[in-house]
Amino acid sequence: MTPSHPAASVLPSDALRQALLADREQALTRLYRRAFPAVRRHICRHGGTAPDAQDVFHDALVVFYEQAVGEKLVLTSSASTYLVGIARNLWHHEQRRRARLPHEALPDDLNELAEDSAAAEPAFAVLDYVARLGEKCRSILLAFYYFQQPLTQIAEAHGYRSVRSATVQKFKCLERLRESVRAVFSSETVDY
């Protein structure tokens, strides 16, 4: 390996990932400010409305966030250009969908359409139970499993003195969630 200056060796997608993990609100606000006007302009010029633009842009940001923190994002242009590209693509799909099904409204979550419906059904049941968890458990589980924050950050944000304590608490929360949804799962059979 060749030695290099740390700042120079950081790839844009890595820097973006770090920014999203360190201060999600700030990083998303910056992206929002840069990319949303172009998305709104594009969608309003191509048959959509301002609320359509907002919905599609949020879908694009969800896709973008998951790619970025999941280390699946390879940026060949600026983050905002890439984000506008995702949104334009989603709007193109939405226009085709509307042409096929003109009387159906925009779905709440375009990503959920991509989920396998059979696999998604129990997941939607879990959703209700996640909402019923206490605020602390809900926050820890989402921080780790969705927002992919490191346990050091989760421990600090939730007042745990060590990563070990935060880890144990995370599993206790997961256990609580599992127990509360057990009835949903136990009614189903498992194929071996």
Next chain:
Amino acid sequence: MRPELERLHLIEQQLLQGPAALPSSSWRLRQLLDGELAADTLAQQRLYHGLRLAGRQQLRHELRLIHARLYEGRFAWLRRLWPG
């Protein structure tokens, strides 16, 4: 950790391909020896799917707040021009 939590950890390593994940042959062997492991693994996988959906809901909520801050209200245009 309690054995129940250790079991969650074991399954998590396997599902999320963590550093302590077992080779697939060892995992299959465990499933043969432990009749409830397959069902527990499926249940845990569904928890993760549910958490992903919940995470997306949370993210969309945060995005709506950002949108409202930037584009709604009397001083939204100021916040767009002068962040922070």
